[in-house]
Amino acid sequence: MTDTDIRDDTEKVLLVAVELPGDHEKTERSLEELSRLTETAGGVVVDTLVQTRPTLHSIHYLGKGKLQTLKNICEELGAETVIFDDELDPGQAKAVQKILGDGLKVLDRSALILDIFQQHARTREAKTQVALARAQYMLPRLTRQWTHLERQAGGIGGARRGPGETQIEIDRRLLRDQIKKLKKELEKIALQRNTQRKFRHEFFNVALVGYTNAGKSTLMNALTEAGVEVEDQLFKTLDTTVRKMTMPNGRDVYLSDTVGFIQKLPHQLVASFRSTLKEAESADLLIKLVDISDPDFRRHLTTIDSVLKDFEIPEKRFLTVFNKADRVPESMNVTLVKREYPDAVWISAKEAIGLTRLIQEIQSRMDENTVIRTVDIPHQAGEIIAALHEHTRILSQSHEEEVTRFTLQADRDIWAYLTKKFHLKGE
Numbered sequence: 001m002t003d004t005d006i007r008d009d010t011e012k013v014l015l016v017a018v019e020l021p022g023d024h025e026k027t028e029r030s031l032e033e034l035s036r037l038t039e040t041a042g043g044v045v046v047d048t049l050v051q052t053r054p055t056l057h058s059i060h061y062l063g064k065g066k067l068q069t070l071k072n073i074c075e076e077l078g079a080e081t082v083i084f085d086d087e088l089d090p091g092q093a094k095a096v097q098k099i100l101g102d103g104l105k106v107l108d109r110s111a112l113i114l115d116i117f118q119q120h121a122r123t124r125e126a127k128t129q130v131a132l133a134r135a136q137y138m139l140p141r142l143t144r145q146w147t148h149l150e151r152q153a154g155g156i157g158g159a160r161r162g163p164g165e166t167q168i169e170i171d172r173r174l175l176r177d178q179i180k181k182l183k184k185e186l187e188k189i190a191l192q193r194n195t196q197r198k199f200r201h202e203f204f205n206v207a208l209v210g211y212t213n214a215g216k217s218t219l220m221n222a223l224t225e226a227g228v229e230v231e232d233q234l235f236k237t238l239d240t241t242v243r244k245m246t247m248p249n250g251r252d253v254y255l256s257d258t259v260g261f262i263q264k265l266p267h268q269l270v271a272s273f274r275s276t277l278k279e280a281e282s283a284d285l286l287i288k289l290v291d292i293s294d295p296d297f298r299r300h301l302t303t304i305d306s307v308l309k310d311f312e313i314p315e316k317r318f319l320t321v322f323n324k325a326d327r328v329p330e331s332m333n334v335t336l337v338k339r340e341y342p343d344a345v346w347i348s349a350k351e352a353i354g355l356t357r358l359i360q361e362i363q364s365r366m367d368e369n370t371v372i373r374t375v376d377i378p379h380q381a382g383e384i385i386a387a388l389h390e391h392t393r394i395l396s397q398s399h400e401e402e403v404t405r406f407t408l409q410a411d412r413d414i415w416a417y418l419t420k421k422f423h424l425k426g427e
């Protein structure tokens with residue numbers, strides 16, 4: 001596995017997958033997606049090779065004979081790069097590279113996604129997150145130099161430490177140091193982000209989550225004129241953009257657009273993008289935006305759920321929105337899908353269809369979720385007053401003789417918590 005990027009527009013790529021029993025359709029779709037990822041990274045797919053097997057080969061992912069065939073096809077077609085549709089573990093990567101030879105670049109789905117993320121990272125946070133994920137991906141894969149140097153050292157094994165060993169140890173240490181530094185840097189950025197989030201806490205926060213290319217940025221722009229980059233590319237957006245939007249009832253909500261999801265997202269990326277995902281976790285409402293024109297939309301929904309499951313977000317905070325309703329495929333039985341997802345809102349962000357309905361839905365979720373109360377607080381009760389300032393939105397306050405009268409708006413759950421903690425009586 002090399003750490004080189006796909007940059008050259010003409011880089012010819014061969015895609016490889018294993019089809020497990022009963023997975024024909026799944027494999028096809030996954031390869032289609034891999035092909036789009038390859039194009040997004042700037043490569044050209046010249047052919048695809050699928051091997052049907054009962055299990056993945058534990059040592060070479062494919063059978064040895066098939067790898068030889070793969071090598072021959074690459075030579076015939078002049079392909080320089082092979083991309084495997086699953087993450088190869090370090091041992092597999094090494095074994096595969098050995099059979100294919102040093103002339104071919106061997107990448108896997110994870111390396112490709114990491115590459116796209118690197119190309120698309122704009123802000124310091126996204127760049128740091130990607131650098132961390134890449135370093136973690138590389139760490140167990142530094143074996144290539146090791147073998148190389150080992151050979152140079154004449155295969156000296158045993159008690160004495162060969163020059164190869166020293167080099168790999170240095171490389172690993174450098175990489176570990178880098179990982180430590182990047183983690184520290186991310187912690188610092190996360191702190192700043194927390195402060196900003198706290199500021200927004202008193203408002204209603206809506207997060208757009210969804211598969212990559214579902215139309216999150218398009219919807220964000222349609223609702224707020226945010227000017228977020230929209231493109232028919234995977235992982236165009238990596239950073240969180242937050243914009244204020246005023247609802248018809250006059251209240252403000254903050255809408256955030258963020259990194260998209262995909263099947264088999266490298267776990268290193270999920271881990272390092274955790275603070276970005278936290279933006280979604282802390283939202284009052286999460287819009288699961290789904291490209292309904294994609295026949296695979298159910299699997300996209302499953303992917304969103306599986307990425308978010310660690311956050312344990314209650315179901316009532318989600319709203320499913322089907323986007324690209326302007327190009328629902330003819331083969332789709334819309335009545336059936338509507339019966340399956342009775343609460344989903346259908347829109348076209350691009351054609352501005354259904355947006356009024358969506359805004360109404362957001363507004364009614366807001367109303368369900370918040371309360372407006374008036375409470376009298378003694379002047380000296382500083383702790384309570386501080387808590388109100390921190391956790392609620394103060395709509396007005398007036399100073400009476402012994403108390404300050406606050407009219408405030410709060411999240412229903414937060415209000416319940418505050419009344420219990422401070423024995424507040426408000427109406």
Ligand SMILES: Nc1nc2c(ncn2[C@@H]2O[C@H](COP(=O)(O)OP(=O)(O)OP(=O)(O)O)[C@@H](O)[C@H]2O)c(=O)[nH]1
Nearest residue numbers: 212213214215216217218231235236237260349350
């Ligand atoms: N037909 C149609 N196309 C749409 C609609 N909404 C978005 N698109 C297109 O879908 C593509 C992806 O849109 P984006 O808004 O960039 O998608 P995203 O979810 O932000 O994607 P990433 O940031 O890459 O994860 C673009 O080519 C959009 O023009 C829609 O309602 N109808």
Ligand SMILES: [Mg+2]
Nearest residue numbers: 216217236237
């Ligand atoms: Mg986007």
